[in-house]
Amino acid sequence: MRTLLDLKTGEKAIVKKITGYSLIHRRLLDMGIVSGTCVQLVKSAPLGDPLEFKIKGYHLSLRKSEASTVEIM
Amino acid sequence: MKWEYMSNKIKVALAGNPNSGKTTLFNALTGSRQHVGNYPGVTVERKETKCKYNGIEITVVDLPGIYSLTPYSIEELVARNFIFQEKPDVIIDVIDSSNLERNLYLAIQFIELDVPLLLVFNMIDEAISKGYHIDIKLLSRLLNTPVVTTVASKGEGIDDIFKTVVALAGNRNQASSSIIKYGKEIDSQINILSDYLLNKNIMNGKYAFKWLAIKLLEEDSEIIQEINKNCDNSEEILSLSSKCRDYLQSFFGEKPERIIGDKRYGFINGLCKETVYLAQEDRISTSEKIDSVLTNRILGIPIFILFMWIVFQLTFTLGNPPMRLIEFCIGSLGRFIAFFMNDGILRSLIVDGVIGGVGGVLVFLPNILLLFLALAVLEDTGYMARVAFIVDKLMHFIGLHGKSFIPLLIGFGCSVPAILGTRTIENRKDRIITILVVPFMSCGARLPVYTLLIGAFFSSAVAGNVLFSIYITGFLLAILMAGIFKKFLFPGESTPFVMELPPYRIPTLKSVIIHMWEHTWLYLQKAGTILLSLSILIWFLTNFPQNITYSKDYENNIKSARENFVINMEPLAQKLNVSIEDIDKNEDIKKIIENLKTLKQSEDAVKQGELLKYQYGELYNLSVNYMELQNYIAGQMEEKQREKLGVSYAGRMGKVLEPFISPLGFDWKIGVALFSGFAAKEVIVSTLGTIYSLEEADENSISLREALKKDKIFSPLVAYTLMIFILIYSPCIATIVVVWKETNSYFWPLFMIFYTICLAWILAFFIYQGGRLLGLN
Numbered sequence: 001m002r003t004l005l006d007l008k009t010g011e012k013a014i015v016k017k018i019t020g021y022s023l024i025h026r027r028l029l030d031m032g033i034v035s036g037t038c039v040q041l042v043k044s045a046p047l048g049d050p051l052e053f054k055i056k057g058y059h060l061s062l063r064k065s066e067a068s069t070v071e072i073m
Numbered sequence: 074m075k076w077e078y079m080s081n082k083i084k085v086a087l088a089g090n091p092n093s094g095k096t097t098l099f100n101a102l103t104g105s106r107q108h109v110g111n112y113p114g115v116t117v118e119r120k121e122t123k124c125k126y127n128g129i130e131i132t133v134v135d136l137p138g139i140y141s142l143t144p145y146s147i148e149e150l151v152a153r154n155f156i157f158q159e160k161p162d163v164i165i166d167v168i169d170s171s172n173l174e175r176n177l178y179l180a181i182q183f184i185e186l187d188v189p190l191l192l193v194f195n196m197i198d199e200a201i202s203k204g205y206h207i208d209i210k211l212l213s214r215l216l217n218t219p220v221v222t223t224v225a226s227k228g229e230g231i232d233d234i235f236k237t238v239v240a241l242a243g244n245r246n247q248a249s250s251s252i253i254k255y256g257k258e259i260d261s262q263i264n265i266l267s268d269y270l271l272n273k274n275i276m277n278g279k280y281a282f283k284w285l286a287i288k289l290l291e292e293d294s295e296i297i298q299e300i301n302k303n304c305d306n307s308e309e310i311l312s313l314s315s316k317c318r319d320y321l322q323s324f325f326g327e328k329p330e331r332i333i334g335d336k337r338y339g340f341i342n343g344l345c346k347e348t349v350y351l352a353q354e355d356r357i358s359t360s361e362k363i364d365s366v367l368t369n370r371i372l373g374i375p376i377f378i379l380f381m382w383i384v385f386q387l388t389f390t391l392g393n394p395p396m397r398l399i400e401f402c403i404g405s406l407g408r409f410i411a412f413f414m415n416d417g418i419l420r421s422l423i424v425d426g427v428i429g430g431v432g433g434v435l436v437f438l439p440n441i442l443l444l445f446l447a448l449a450v451l452e453d454t455g456y457m458a459r460v461a462f463i464v465d466k467l468m469h470f471i472g473l474h475g476k477s478f479i480p481l482l483i484g485f486g487c488s489v490p491a492i493l494g495t496r497t498i499e500n501r502k503d504r505i506i507t508i509l510v511v512p513f514m515s516c517g518a519r520l521p522v523y524t525l526l527i528g529a530f531f532s533s534a535v536a537g538n539v540l541f542s543i544y545i546t547g548f549l550l551a552i553l554m555a556g557i558f559k560k561f562l563f564p565g566e567s568t569p570f571v572m573e574l575p576p577y578r579i580p581t582l583k584s585v586i587i588h589m590w591e592h593t594w595l596y597l598q599k600a601g602t603i604l605l606s607l608s609i610l611i612w613f614l615t616n617f618p619q620n621i622t623y624s625k626d627y628e629n630n631i632k633s634a635r636e637n638f639v640i641n642m643e644p645l646a647q648k649l650n651v652s653i654e655d656i657d658k659n660e661d662i663k664k665i666i667e668n669l670k671t672l673k674q675s676e677d678a679v680k681q682g683e684l685l686k687y688q689y690g691e692l693y694n695l696s697v698n699y700m701e702l703q704n705y706i707a708g709q710m711e712e713k714q715r716e717k718l719g720v721s722y723a724g725r726m727g728k729v730l731e732p733f734i735s736p737l738g739f740d741w742k743i744g745v746a747l748f749s750g751f752a753a754k755e756v757i758v759s760t761l762g763t764i765y766s767l768e769e770a771d772e773n774s775i776s777l778r779e780a781l782k783k784d785k786i787f788s789p790l791v792a793y794t795l796m797i798f799i800l801i802y803s804p805c806i807a808t809i810v811v812v813w814k815e816t817n818s819y820f821w822p823l824f825m826i827f828y829t830i831c832l833a834w835i836l837a838f839f840i841y842q843g844g845r846l847l848g849l850n
Contacts (some may be wrong), residue, residue: 024569030141046373047466059574
């Protein structure tokens with residue numbers, strides 16, 4: 001299973017689904033991480049975590065633990 | 074839904090995503106008066122303003138910035154409840170035109186509410202320069218909702234908003250919810266549910282039935298709770314809704330709320346494909362270029378440290394001169410009034426109580442203004458989100474959010490602005506934990522106390538290490554307590570760090586100034602009044618009771634000493650041709666006494682004294698006698714003051730407290746000092762000064778150090794224990810009041826006082842008793 005964590009800097013991928021149903025996942029959905037959306041890893045923070053993604057034309061930052069719950073194709 | 078509407082008054086709710094320019098738009102709409110407060114029961118800030126348009130009074134309420142209408146964040150719940158409870162005539166949804174997809178996600182949820190809605194496409198200029206071409210007319214038609222484009226920062230399009238709002242409010246039959254399609258399967262279940270709800274007229278149509286049906290399918294906890302509470306047939310409703318959910322679940326193999334969210338974005342995606350044209354997809358924007366430097370792997374952290382250093386210096390170093398000026402003005406005012414009043418209780422109340430209290434409120438003003446200036450700039454430029462981005466790993470490690478960093482940093486200067494600064498943390502849990510540990514960041518007011526005690530009991534060789542150990546103890550305690558609070562006070566999953574990194578923008582002067590002023594005003598208004606009354610209370614406790622029977626007749630002692638002096642010295646004075654009544658005006662005697670006073674502190678005092686004696690002859694004898702009289706009078710006055718403090722309510726409390734603090738090596742005198750430290754930590758120094766009968770003592774005062782050293786109760790161990798105690802125990806009144814106002818509850822400030830005192834006691838106990846066991850006393 002490939003997740004957002006497997007992306008290299010600058011790489012793009014299509015979201016397959018979010019695994020999990022807690023508050024965090026509800027929030028991810030509201031922020032536009034839905035199946036079929038294109039996500040690009042822009043960079044990681046200077047200390048390595050969190051990560052910055054580009055999605056639907058804006059920039060979103062997620063912790064690694066959160067990014068790992070988003071499955072990509 | 075029923076919407077009450079009167080032709081000359083309109084109530085408008087201003088909603089939108091964070092970073093959509095909502096606040097800028099609010100400021101652009103703003104009339105003469107803004108009212109800032111909190112939504113009842115929560116800490117979410119509520120801003121309201123009234124403006125006039127063609128003789129119609131329009132009240133605009135600024136809702137918190139939100140991304141969705143779920144019940145899972147306080148802000149979203151507040152926005153939702155506001156709409157249902159206060160029934161605004163029109164909702165304005167502010168949309169960032171260059172971030173349409175995500176912004177429209179909220180917009181279509183508003184459309185489903187079937188309320189008069191106006192979509193404001195803000196920052197349209199930015200979208201155009203980024204290469205977006207939006208067919209506004211088509212979009213408006215497809216959504217069956219009016220759309221206005223604006224550039225709020227330049228005031229463009231504001232008139233259109235007013236015009237459309239007035240038209241919308243007059244014509245409230247907007248029902249566009251049928252526009253949004255979720256696909257055949259979901260729509261059919263929505264219809265089944267909403268038809269049922271409509272037939273039974275559930276909750277008298279407080280909620281639009283289609284919206285209610287969707288919320289039931291999404292298993293919205295708040296709505297289910299409300300149905301359980303208000304509907305007799307709640308079981309029937311919920312069993313029907315779970316049947317619909319089960320059907321969808323088996324059809325899609327996924328939870329309905331997930332599918333509904335997907336479909337919403339799908340709908341928006343289709344909408345944008347039809348109406349938005351982007352010239353160049355993968356262009357790197359200026360903002361992205363700036364960001365590649367500011368959050369750069371190597372440069373990111375040094376730049377961050379530089380910015381934080383600037384924020385701290387701006388707040389405290391630049392704030393210091395105006396702070397001193399305020400102190401000076403308050404002091405002068407006190408002396409000015411004292412000059413015109415007779416010595417007595419009223420003068421003491423006005424000078425020490427009221428003016429001192431006002432001073433205590435105003436003295437924080439420069440710091441607060443400057444901190445909020447810095448915060449406003451960081452927030453409006455978009456760097457604040459990067460601060461959180463850069464330090465989140467560090468802060469997450471200690472159980473806090475990246476945004477807690479700035480308040481903690483500011484805490485080293487002063488807890489009051491630091492706690493006000495926690496407003497930037499959206500999540501309530503994180504905000505409260507940050508507030509609870511901010512006082513462990515040893516503030517500037519505690520430094521004089523450390524300086525005094527370290528100066529008195531530690532050699533200059535170890536002074537630096539001792540001071541550092543105090544600061545580091547506070548820092549470690551903050552980490553430890555944050556972890557404990559996170560685990561026991563707010564158990565459950567940690568706050569998601571799903572945070573937008575908005576594009577960098579140049580802040581407008583107006584919005585920065587408004588931001589700065591609003592928060593300062595809030596402080597003055599809320600904290601100021603309470604703070605003033607509490608300072609008067611502390612003044613009362615340290616000055617009352619007034620009619621004390623002293624153990625000695627100090628006045629009489631002074632009087633007879635004076636008489637004796639006159640009798641004994643009269644002949645000598647006459648011989649020297651000095652008037653004994655005007656002896657204090659004699660220049661030579663003044664000079665000799667001055668010389669004698671400086672002598673005391675130098676090495677070869679005896680030799681120098683002989684020299685003076687030789688120089689002035691008999692005048693020297695007269696001077697010495699007069700100086701002794703002066704010293705005696707001062708001593709009597711000070712002793713009286715000390716006795717007065719001893720029997721004052723504060724002194725009595727100190728004595729009552731003594732059994733509790735004696736295991737820490739403290740006596741009642743320290744108890745009184747600690748009590749006075751509740752007013753402000755630096756007051757501990759002046760209280761110790763009063764107790765040890767020294768006028769005008771400050772932290773560098775050599776005599777106060779000597780007095781402390783002479784007192785048997787003190788030792789380096791007790792001094793260190795005391796410093797640790799002062800570091801931890803109850804924050805000052807100003808902090809407590811700000812915590813009260815910011816958390817909007819009595820519980821948190823009381824909890825804060827309680828747990829810090831307990832923690833201070835426990836730690837001090839172990840240090841003192843442990844030190845004694847090791848033979849350090």
